[in-house]
Amino acid sequence: xxxxxxxLAGSMAGASLAALGPKLAFAxxxxxxxxxxxxxxxxxxxxxxxxxxxDPAYRQHRARWIETYADARKLDGIFALHPRLDxxxxxxxxxxxxxxxxxxxxxxxxxxxxxxxxxxxxxxxPFQRRDGFLNRFLGLAGGGELPAIALASALPLALRGxxxxxxxxxxxxxxxxxxxxxxxxxxxxxDPQLAALWQAAQQADGIADASDMRNLAxxxxxxxxxxxMLRDPKGARIAMVDLPGWDSHANQMxxxxxxxxxxxxxxxEFRKGISPVWKDTLVMVVTEFGRTVAMNGxxxxxxxxxxxxxxxxxxxxxxxxxxxxxxxxxxxxxEGRDLKPTLSLEALMAGAMAEHYALDAEKVMRELFPGRTAxxxxxxxx
Amino acid sequence: xxxxxxxxxxxPISIALNRFGLGYRREDALPNDAKIWLxxxxxxxEPAPSALGGRxxxxxxxxxxxxxxxxxxxxxxxxxxxxxxxxxxxxLKNLRNSYIGEVALRARLALESDTPFMERLVHFxxxxxAVSVDKSQVPTLIGAYEFGAIRPHVAGHFRDLLKAASxxxxxxxxxDQFQSQGPDSPAAKARQQRGRPMRGLNENLGREILELHxxxxxxxxxxxxxxxxxxxxxxxxxQGIPYADKAxxxxxxxxxxxxxxxxxxxxxxxxxxxxxxxxQALAILDDLAVHPSTARFxxxxxxRHFAGDTPPQPLVDRLADTFRETEGHLPSLYTVLxxxxxxxxxxxxxxxxxxEWAIGMxxxxxxxxxxxxxFAIMMRALxxxxxxxxxxxxxxxxxxxxxxxxxxxxxxxxxxxxxEQTRLEDTRALAEAMFPGSLSESTxxxxxxxxxxxxxxxxxxxxxxxxxx
Numbered sequence: 001x002x003x004x005x006x007x008l009a010g011s012m013a014g015a016s017l018a019a020l021g022p023k024l025a026f027a028x029x030x031x032x033x034x035x036x037x038x039x040x041x042x043x044x045x046x047x048x049x050x051x052x053x054x055d056p057a058y059r060q061h062r063a064r065w066i067e068t069y070a071d072a073r074k075l076d077g078i079f080a081l082h083p084r085l086d087x088x089x090x091x092x093x094x095x096x097x098x099x100x101x102x103x104x105x106x107x108x109x110x111x112x113x114x115x116x117x118x119x120x121x122x123x124x125x126p127f128q129r130r131d132g133f134l135n136r137f138l139g140l141a142g143g144g145e146l147p148a149i150a151l152a153s154a155l156p157l158a159l160r161g162x163x164x165x166x167x168x169x170x171x172x173x174x175x176x177x178x179x180x181x182x183x184x185x186x187x188x189x190x191d192p193q194l195a196a197l198w199q200a201a202q203q204a205d206g207i208a209d210a211s212d213m214r215n216l217a218x219x220x221x222x223x224x225x226x227x228x229m230l231r232d233p234k235g236a237r238i239a240m241v242d243l244p245g246w247d248s249h250a251n252q253m254x255x256x257x258x259x260x261x262x263x264x265x266x267x268x269e270f271r272k273g274i275s276p277v278w279k280d281t282l283v284m285v286v287t288e289f290g291r292t293v294a295m296n297g298x299x300x301x302x303x304x305x306x307x308x309x310x311x312x313x314x315x316x317x318x319x320x321x322x323x324x325x326x327x328x329x330x331x332x333x334x335e336g337r338d339l340k341p342t343l344s345l346e347a348l349m350a351g352a353m354a355e356h357y358a359l360d361a362e363k364v365m366r367e368l369f370p371g372r373t374a375x376x377x378x379x380x381x382x
Numbered sequence: 383x384x385x386x387x388x389x390x391x392x393x394p395i396s397i398a399l400n401r402f403g404l405g406y407r408r409e410d411a412l413p414n415d416a417k418i419w420l421x422x423x424x425x426x427x428e429p430a431p432s433a434l435g436g437r438x439x440x441x442x443x444x445x446x447x448x449x450x451x452x453x454x455x456x457x458x459x460x461x462x463x464x465x466x467x468x469x470x471x472x473x474l475k476n477l478r479n480s481y482i483g484e485v486a487l488r489a490r491l492a493l494e495s496d497t498p499f500m501e502r503l504v505h506f507x508x509x510x511x512a513v514s515v516d517k518s519q520v521p522t523l524i525g526a527y528e529f530g531a532i533r534p535h536v537a538g539h540f541r542d543l544l545k546a547a548s549x550x551x552x553x554x555x556x557x558d559q560f561q562s563q564g565p566d567s568p569a570a571k572a573r574q575q576r577g578r579p580m581r582g583l584n585e586n587l588g589r590e591i592l593e594l595h596x597x598x599x600x601x602x603x604x605x606x607x608x609x610x611x612x613x614x615x616x617x618x619x620x621q622g623i624p625y626a627d628k629a630x631x632x633x634x635x636x637x638x639x640x641x642x643x644x645x646x647x648x649x650x651x652x653x654x655x656x657x658x659x660x661x662q663a664l665a666i667l668d669d670l671a672v673h674p675s676t677a678r679f680x681x682x683x684x685x686r687h688f689a690g691d692t693p694p695q696p697l698v699d700r701l702a703d704t705f706r707e708t709e710g711h712l713p714s715l716y717t718v719l720x721x722x723x724x725x726x727x728x729x730x731x732x733x734x735x736x737x738e739w740a741i742g743m744x745x746x747x748x749x750x751x752x753x754x755x756x757f758a759i760m761m762r763a764l765x766x767x768x769x770x771x772x773x774x775x776x777x778x779x780x781x782x783x784x785x786x787x788x789x790x791x792x793x794x795x796x797x798x799x800x801x802e803q804t805r806l807e808d809t810r811a812l813a814e815a816m817f818p819g820s821l822s823e824s825t826x827x828x829x830x831x832x833x834x835x836x837x838x839x840x841x842x843x844x845x846x847x848x849x850x851x
Contacts, residue, residue: 113558114586117773127589127774128589130773146787153762153765153767154765154770154772157772164782167786167789168788169763169788171763171791171792171795172759172762172763173763173792173795173796174795174799175795176794176795179833179837180794180798180837180840180841183828183831183837183841184794186824186831187824187825187828187841187845190822190823190824190846191824193785194846197785197786197790198787201787201788204787204791205791250463251463298463299463
């Protein structure tokens with residue numbers, strides 16, 4: 001006769017994480033390093049993020065928006081930071097954040113769809129690869145006790161592939177009752193796989209502690225959750241989050257005011273939450289491409305090429321704008337309309353990730369972004 | 383005590399219901415003979431069942447969806463800045479409503495289907511030819527696509543399914559085919575003369591047809607084949623686009639426009655195709671549809687879906703042989719699956735994806751009211767937003783993509799909510815009908831100890847038996 005007592009005993013034995021299989025067991029040799037990748041989907045205007053005020057052509061093209069930067073933080077002799085990025089600006093001043101400018105992936109067309117695919121897969125042709133660069137990086141860097149995690153309801157392409165990766169999103173569904181939750185170890189007592197998944201679920205849910213959230217609509221919540229997931233000794237080591245809504249074809253300044261405020265809120269909450277392990281943390285903020293230098297007829301900008309990227313971290317050699325500035329005079333623009341890219345986004349990411357994890361940068365570049373001619377950027381992380 | 387450490391074996395009836403079908407539907411009689419029941423479904427399949435409510439999903443419907451997209455863009459671009467946001471919001475609300483309604487309809491079809499094996503195959507093919515509603519034109523075309531183009535062909539030949547799906551407006555929009563322009567087309571020459579920048583070839587659809595729809599990775603094609611197919615496909619566009627109003631209407635709301643077609647003979651996989659307008663791409667698809675690589679690729683995917691993530695090679699070989707012998711007659715392939723011992727192993731071979739799990743839940747509850755507008759929202763929480771795989775490769779059909787901690791947690795929450803809305807007299811009897819002769823001792827005990835029928839039903843919905851098939 002099967003008694004409740006023996007079933008409980010059985011569930012304890014069955015519910016070890018090792019039962020999830022060799023992949024997770026392998027991943028338990030956890031690195032102390034943390035990595036957060038934030039994708040700004042929709043093509044962020046890098047020229048609004050860090051405005052090249054000293055470039056006369058900029059002042060001409062963006063005359064109506066110059067006022068926004070009147071009291072803005074000066075990043076160096078050329079660039080001023082968008083005023084809503086105050087928290088980022090403080091980290092920049094402390095030497096723990098940098099702006100890379102005039103960056104772009106290898107992609108030179110203007111479709112969000114293709115560009116995000118290339119950014120996430122690291123392929124050279126849209127849809128040529130099925131796995132993501134961040135998943136391949138897991139193979140090089142290893143994970144935590146929890147696999148790499150995307151704060152999303154479905155796994156983004158960048159994290160798909162052969163290495164274990166998972167998702168977490170606060171639930172819009174009512175929480176399960178205690179009565180039901182109590183019975184699950186019994187239900188899974190004869191099933192090691194489900195028992196282990198259930199235990200990992202409880203663990204992730206405990207770390208997330210997100211009972212007050214129903215979704216990821218508030219960017220600051222995303223920052224809070226990402227920090228909890230990465231900070232916990234039993235948590236994840238690599239996380240990815242999305243911040244959508246950057247496609248500013250119309251009324252750009254109002255829209256970006258809001259977006260940058262959200263981005264800054266996310267960064268602020270993340271920085272606060274990740275404090276104990278900030279020294280071991282790297283954050284990369286990237287977008288698929290930039291926007292036209294000129295304003296369009298509806299106070300916005302259209303799809304362009306070069307944009308900006310942000311790096312943050314407790315061990316970053318920050319406090320600078322990393323740019324081989326091409327200038328915005330007509331003869332210097334890409335196809336006569338866009339900021340000309342002079343820095344490879346792939347090389348920037350590969351270089352930063354390699355230094356952060358003390359890996360061979362050439363190898364990281366080859367595995368993550370094969371077929372590029374650019375050399376990985378060095379000197380980013382102390 | 384024997385059951386501890388073991389997963390209960392599935393009986394043939396349970397395999398027919400769960401592995402081949404979409405789960406037991408409450409109050410149905412259990413089939414007497416598993417294989418006869420499945421084979422009867424192949425013959426009895428109804429492409430346009432009454433649950434569609436007499437709505438049509440043909441070319442005219444696709445055409446008006448496309449026309450409305452362009453009309454919306456016109457309204458938005460002509461409006462003053464003060465009204466643009468409002469117009470944009472109204473459009474998004476429309477798209478959302480239409481999407482949520484189509485998801486509910488898809489769930490209702492799955493609930494009401496008397497041929498759940500074939501209904502599973504509709505979902506399989508819809509995912510094989512995946513489009514994704516995160517592309518702005520797709521939400522209003524998705525009904526015409528799945529209900530109007532996929533459904534009619536799942537019991538026919540693969541070549542007809544291929545042409546209906548790959549050249550449907552939903553696919554042409556999803557992969558930007560309608561923007562592809564032959565570099566030597568009359569349109570390109572006219573642009574050149576006016577000194578306007580060239581709009582080039584878009585290779586997306588050409589690549590996906592070769593890699594995902596027909597030959598598969600390693601199927602023997604080269605980048606030059608991709609380019610040649612992309613060239614042949616130029617001219618394929620949608621009815622309802624203002625600039626293409628002189629294009630020739632094609633099936634399902636597609637259109638062919640000589641003005642943007644790249645002229646010339648194309649050479650693909652060693653064969654030449656004369657330039658006969660739209661017939662050029664159709665002839666290429668007819669050949670790709672019966673290519674041995676296509677046979678192997680489709681055989682592998684079908685075998686994986688019914689015999690496990692690592693499909694047994696002998697089954698793949700038999701399916702591929704049948705595919706070649708019958709020139710891709712799909713019902714013949716389904717019959718091979720039903721007759722294959724590899725599909726009847728008594729241990730579960732698949733981890734249920736969120737969609738099939740949720741449909742299994744709704745069939746077990748038998749309550750049509752649960753196939754409602756909340757269904758799309760629940761699917762999002764469960765991690766498989768319907769028609770939104772985010773990639774033309776569709777949802778992955780392997781356990782590693784689905785057996786994840788967060789997924790289990792959300793299923794527990796969804797199951798409890800579902801169970802609370804279901805009136806039940808005897809959960810144990812329902813459990814026995816859902817998994818005839820296949821319930822493990824631990825599941826039976828846990829349900830028996832549940833404090834209510836609802837709690838018992840919730841536990842049954844997240845039991846090991848229900849999580850796999």
